[in-house]
Amino acid sequence: MALLDPSIWTDKIYVNGWREGGAGSADAVEPATGKTLGSYGVASVEDVLEAARTAAAAQKEWAARKPEERAAVLRRAGALWEEHAEELGGWITREAGSIPPKAGLETHSAANECYDASALPSHPAGEVLATNEQRWSFSRRRPAGVVSVIAPFNFPVILSIRAVAPALALGNAVLLKPDPRTAVCGGVALMRVFEEAGLPAGLLSLLPGGAEIGAAVVEAPEVRVIAFTGSTGAGRKIAESAGRLLKRAHLELGGNNAMIVLPGADLAKAASAAAFGSFMHQGQICMTTGRHIVHEDIYEQYVEALAEKAAHLPVGDPAAGNVALGPIIDENQLKKIDGIVQDAVAAGARLAAGGTSDALFYRPTVLADVTPENPAWRQEIFGPVAPVMKFSTVDEAVELANDSEYGLSLSILGDVGMAMDIADRVESGKVHINEQTVNDESNAPFGGVKDSGNGGRVGGAAANLESFTEIQWLTMRPEIAPYPF
Ligand code: NAD
Numbered sequence: 393m394a395l396l397d398p399s400i401w402t403d404k405i406y407v408n409g410w411r412e413g414g415a416g417s418a419d420a421v422e423p424a425t426g427k428t429l430g431s432y433g434v435a436s437v438e439d440v441l442e443a444a445r446t447a448a449a450a451q452k453e454w455a456a457r458k459p460e461e462r463a464a465v466l467r468r469a470g471a472l473w474e475e476h477a478e479e480l481g482g483w484i485t486r487e488a489g490s491i492p493p494k495a496g497l498e499t500h501s502a503a504n505e506c507y508d509a510s511a512l513p514s515h516p517a518g519e520v521l522a523t524n525e526q527r528w529s530f531s532r533r534r535p536a537g538v539v540s541v542i543a544p545f546n547f548p549v550i551l552s553i554r555a556v557a558p559a560l561a562l563g564n565a566v567l568l569k570p571d572p573r574t575a576v577c578g579g580v581a582l583m584r585v586f587e588e589a590g591l592p593a594g595l596l597s598l599l600p601g602g603a604e605i606g607a608a609v610v611e612a613p614e615v616r617v618i619a620f621t622g623s624t625g626a627g628r629k630i631a632e633s634a635g636r637l638l639k640r641a642h643l644e645l646g647g648n649n650a651m652i653v654l655p656g657a658d659l660a661k662a663a664s665a666a667a668f669g670s671f672m673h674q675g676q677i678c679m680t681t682g683r684h685i686v687h688e689d690i691y692e693q694y695v696e697a698l699a700e701k702a703a704h705l706p707v708g709d710p711a712a713g714n715v716a717l718g719p720i721i722d723e724n725q726l727k728k729i730d731g732i733v734q735d736a737v738a739a740g741a742r743l744a745a746g747g748t749s750d751a752l753f754y755r756p757t758v759l760a761d762v763t764p765e766n767p768a769w770r771q772e773i774f775g776p777v778a779p780v781m782k783f784s785t786v787d788e789a790v791e792l793a794n795d796s797e798y799g800l801s802l803s804i805l806g807d808v809g810m811a812m813d814i815a816d817r818v819e820s821g822k823v824h825i826n827e828q829t830v831n832d833e834s835n836a837p838f839g840g841v842k843d844s845g846n847g848g849r850v851g852g853a854a855a856n857l858e859s860f861t862e863i864q865w866l867t868m869r870p871e872i873a874p875y876p877f
Contacts (some may be wrong), residue, residue, distance in 0.1 A: 395476045395588065396483060398430055401580045406587075407434035407443040414439045415601060420576045423489040423719040423752050424709035432575045433737045435599035437608045440567065443597035444612035447538045447565035450594030453646075455535045455563035459513035466513075466561050468589035470506035473499050476585075480549075483577040485760040488548055489718040490754075491710040494673050498549040502585075504834040505550070508853075509557035515853055517865075527869045533861035535563035536640070537616040540609035542630070544622045545721050546676040546774075547569040548578025550832065551644075554595070555619035556582060558856035564617075565595045567609045573721055575600040610634060610641075617860060619850065620644065621678075624798075624843045627757040631830075631846065642859050643846045644839060646772045647800030648682040650793040651827040652783075652814060653694060654806030655687040662690075662805045663697035669803065669828030670778035671705060671756045674717050676725070678844075679801040679830045683769060684780040685792050691782040695744050695760045698778060702745035702756035717776060721751035726752055729775030735759055736768035741779065762796060772798065786810060800840035821845065 405413040414436025420429045428690050435443075454462070477499040483497035518532035539559040552568060559566050570579035581584065583598040599605055601671045601697040603626065610618050620630050621644040633642035651669055654661050669681030682864060686694045710718035710789040720726040726749060733747050736759050746757030756776045762769045768779040783789040793802060793814075802820040821840035824831050832851075839849040849855035 394479055395472065395579060395584050396479060396576070400584070401432065403431050403433050404460040405435045405439060405600060406583045406596070407439055408446050408594050408597075413600070414492050415806045418572060418575070418686045420487055421573075421798065422486045422711075423721055424486070424711065429468045429483075429486055430576060432580060432600055434572075435601045435605050437604070438603060440599055440608040440612055442598060443567055443590070444538055444609075446594045447567060447597060449612040450592060451535065451537060451563070451565035454565065454592060454595050456638050456764075457563075462513040462561055462563065463510040465586070465589050465591050466506050466510035466557060469557070469585050469591075470503045470510065472585045472588055473503035475508065480577065480581050483581060484549060486711050487577045488545060488574050489721060489791065490493070490673060491715060491718055498547060501550045501832070501834060505553045505557045508834045509561035509856070510559055510855060512561040512856060513563070515857065523867070525867075527867050527873075530866040532864050532866055533562075533857055534864050536860055537564060538567065538612075538861050539564045539617045539619060539860060540567045540569065540612070540615045542569045542606050542609065542618070542620045542622065543571060543578055545573040545578070546673060546678075548574035549581065552578055552582055554834070554838070554850050555642075556860075558593065558850070559617075559619070559860045560586070560595065562856070562860045564860055567599055567615065568599050569599050569601065569606050569609045572600060572602055573728040577825045587714055606630075607633065610639070615639065616862075617876050618642065627845075638727065641846070642850065644678070644850070645844050646798060647678045647680070647844050648770075648772045648798045649679055649801040649803070649831060649842060650683040650685055650796070651803040651805065652789045652793060653683045653690065654804065654810050655689045657687075657690065657806030659690060659693055660699055662694065663701055665803070665805060665828040666698050666778065667695075667701040667705070667756070669830055670704070671717055671776045672830055674754065675718055675776040676721065676774050677830055679832075680774070681778065681803065681829045682773060683796070684778055685789050686780055686785050688782045691780075695758065696782055698780070699758045701742035701793050702778070705756050707753045707755060717753070717756060720775060723752070724805065725774065726754060729754055729777065732767055732771060732773050732839040733759070733777075734779060736762065736766050736779065739763075739766045741768060742768055746776070764792065770796075785804065786814060790814055799842035800844035801831065803829045805826060
């Protein structure tokens with residue numbers, strides 16, 4: 393049977409079982425064709441409140457389970473992502489407008505996230521502390537309780553599962569709020585995987601909806617931790633609510649990532665890395681290469697080589713043919729991208745390639761000769777646009793790279809000695825030497841600084857333990873201690 397058999401989930405949300413959503417249903421639409429792929433249930437605020445109560449009750453029993461039982465559910469979930477990769481990948485291709493290799497990367501990473509998480513239940517849960525008293529003293533990690541996961545549309549599976557899997561593995565219950573544009577591949581798919589993997593009902597709820605449902609999963613009283621991935625604007629609102637309610641919020645936000653191309657860098661390889669960094673998934677990635685900072689000696693050849701790549705990359709329906717770029721997710725995003733490109737040209741940038749669109753298909757675009765004030769340089773575009781600027785000294789390159797409110801990912805191409813010096817001086821959560829900016833692995837700590845995030849991290853046991861547990865100090869004596877009172 394297909395894992396995503398529509399008779400199971402059509403028009404339904406999941407709270408302790410599949411049922412109608414209090415806010416009705418909505419269509420899952422394929423951006424490449426405008427076709428309706430299915431209809432999913434939409435949650436109401438009452439659904440969220442009920443899911444949070446259900447989660448809090450189910451979580452206690454789940455946390456008390458043997459570690460090996462929780463691990464087994466996560467291992468089965470990992471296997472299901474692999475067994476159903478083609479079916480689930482097909483949904484990611486059509487609903488999120490992803491080329492098949494990107495869809496395959498998502499299902500592959502989802503399996504890895506589950507396998508890595510399956511080691512967490514038996515991971516050492518604390519430390520034995522030195523103490524000045526006649527007692528034993530421990531620091532031990534306990535599940536946080538109920539965790540809300542809010543995800544965006546661009547990598548709908550990875551950006552949900554990277555928090556859902558470790559949170560469940562560590563004994564928490566989870567409320568999942570996917571983006572309405574990818575509610576099936578980023579919501580129903582995860583729900584079905586964990587349902588088939590044998591996760592007890594009540595521990596994971598699927599609550600599709602817009603910003604108001606996102607706000608409700610933050611505010612629900614039982615929720616202790618929020619794992620949010622999305623825009624800096626929405627992240628700020630969530631941080632404000634979380635601060636008022638004294639909850640922990642892990643925020644993975646926007647980026648405007650620089651690629652510094654050093655003198656003497658191999659031009660053909662640099663142009664290939666640059667095209668991948670800027671155009672992969674239509675540039676709709678938080679780690680997209682958004683600013684190319686290129687040494688003046690190779691600047692003109694670099695712009696030419698990148699424009700040549702851009703001009704020849706095929707763009708079209710990823711479900712229908714072999715293309716490098718699929719559609720932009722919707723009309724609003726496309727208008728935003730095109731608006732920034734037009735403004736950039738009006739402000740003096742040279743259009744070296746692209747700048748045109750057909751339906752939701754935006755041509756990969758190269759903007760040369762941009763200045764630090766240019767709108768294409770200052771803003772996160774979230775589209776297939778590569779703004780390029782030249783530098784002459786390493787100090788200047790570092791200054792340009794740091795001249796952004798964001799600090800998520802940074803790439804340096806060329807001489808490793810020079811790159812090591814730059815890596816020590818840039819404000820960025822991730823630095824990749826001789827690779828482009830889009831990089832992620834389930835065991836690596838992921839997160840940004842400045843407006844790209846609040847320092848919370850996912851990825852790797854240390855980050856996941858920190859994010860999804862609370863620390864308890866526990867002391868023990870053989871007898872009741874004597875006191876002077
Ligand atoms: P968005 O912030 O509009 O939406 C993301 C999610 O948050 C959606 O599920 C949305 O419904 C929900 N949401 C929106 N407003 C909310 C609110 N006030 N309260 C609670 N939930 C709310 O993001 P988008 O523009 O659709 O996605 C693109 C953005 O996400 C870009 O800025 C991109 O850089 C960022 N992003 C960051 C990472 C990362 O790991 N740092 C990864 C992918 C995308």
